[in-house]
Amino acid sequence: MVSIAVYQTVNAPISTVWNSWNDYGNIDKFPPGLRASYLIGKKQKTDVGAVRQCDFTDGKTFLKERISEYLENQRITIDIYDTNAPIKDGQAIFEFTPQGPSKTRVTMTMSFTPKMGILGKLLTPFMKFQFKKGLRGLLKSNADYVEKYSGLRVAA
Template identity: 35%
Template sequence: MGQIHLKQTFNHPADQVWAWLKDYGNIHRIHPMIGHSYIEGEQSCGVGAVRICEMNMGGFQLKERVLDWQENQSYTVDIYETTMPLMKRSLATFGVRAIEAETSEVYIDIEYTTTFGIFGKIMDALFMNPVMTVMMKRMFRKLDEFLSSSRQQSLDAPG
């Protein structure tokens, strides 16, 4: 089983970070590999919500369902259907913890299984895990950029 565990400190309050993370249907705004994402069905967030993610390259798609939702803290998704090669199934938790009033820690914990037995495990070690790790680090950077630009826009707004 492959695993990725990342965390990063942000100079933004946890509630502002959560506002971006909880926007379940719009993960494509902060995830660099997802070209488009959308909700399937009536439920936009919370346990049972389903989203479809269309990847930027390869025409790959994945379908995720929320298994756990802790408001203002975290959510866990089950990637239960995908056209991505080598990926069989994955659980991913996205969360935020307040450190201080203006500082928070964002974390991503991913556990996944690959297809093709030993070949899949070798490809995971050589390619898949390193690429997914870089992708998640880029997601942190993009999230920080959006939060910083949102903060700057509110500071620049006439008041």
């Protein structure tokens, strides 16, 4: 399994930053590469077991993800269990750390297993580079979103 870690400091209190990620079914409101995201299955609340699908703007790529760990205002762990991206499986861990009353550090660690056997292993350095770039963009777009809408109130 390959791991990548990125972080972003957001100029907002932890509760505001948390709320932006806690709206699990509507994550598409800030990442520019997502066309849509929505909850699937019976569990319609952001918590362990909640499942969503993310559809990317290319019109082809999708991820199906499930929350496997949920610690309010601290950490969300999401398992990727179905995708047509070049990975067999993956896990994303979002950790939220207060940096004072109005700053929050979001750390995202992503681990994945590439598809395509030996070819996937050979492409891993390129994949890591691309994923790291995308994850940095995701955290930056979240920071921009939260800082722009700092009065944000999101329903869980």
